[in-house]
Amino acid sequence: MTHDPNGAPPGGVLERLTAALRADDPAGAEGARRGPPPVERWNPDYCGEIPMRIAADGTWHYNGTPIGRPALVKLFASILRRDPDGRTVLVTPVERVGIEVEDAAFLAVEMAVEGEGEGRSIAFRTNVDDVVPLDTDHPLRFERDGEGGFKPYLAVRHGLWALVSRALVYDLVDLCEEREVAGARWFGLAAGGRFHRIMPAAALS
CATH class of the missing domain: 2.30.270.10 (duf1285 protein)
Incomplete structure (x- = not known):
């Protein structure tokens, strides 16, 4: 699997997450939003884990490669939450996926x-x-x-x-x-x- 030299993750589930946010907010997932995403109101089905990890030093990784675009990290951080079962997830209106957090988000x-x-x-x-x-x-x-x-x-x-x-x-x-x-x-x-x-x-x- 190839990786963007600027640290952007490849397509697939992350592309779908970004597209879902753009659909929810026409201003654009990496542009100015009207406010923080209402992740507490979104409860789609759990779709399993993805190979994303927040290291103890705060660096976000996808498939073992650091995500080097701060705007992309902030985007994913904005849709992060901890579910009642203790799982840390990225959530949109249509998808909920688990990620690994080594220490704190x-x-x-x-x-x-x-x-x-x-x-x-x-x-x-x-x-x-x-x-x-x-x-x-x-x-x-x-x-x-x-x-x-x-x-x-x-x-x-x-x-x-x-x-x-x-x-x-x-x-x-x-x-x-x-x-x-x-x-x-x-x-x-x-x-x-x-x-x-x-x-x-x-x-x-």
Whole structure:
């Protein structure tokens, strides 16, 4: 099978997905849309998996080859969701296909901060240019990494999460503090009207 030297995947199922989006939005799949695709309302039959993978570093691959066109990656990211069974799928009004996600669907690569304490506002930009505020609808969760540290993830949309890049982790740590919560000391981050608990303070020693 041959591949476009610019990183565009070959035809077939991806061509059908793109065509379905153009039919749904006459403005064009890679042009300006009236708004984000309403993937939460689309429930076509599941058509199986395709050889697409989102690597841990956020790179999208098709048949083992990186997709080098940012507009195409953003297109597919716009129709991505996580189904209740845990499967990550690309979905259009007529087709739903599963893909592999090594870690998180997105990366948070930029952060803007204003204010202090619970009144602090934080917003993130992802690698596909979603701008996501840290708030009740878009909380942080934390997981331990293999080195004993922690990996923050930000809720983005449709059950999908963004891994906060390592460079931003250091910026987040600078904003963290210890607080007593329900009788226990916690290390965490105050923002978006709440205290985001990361780990028990005792685990820092």
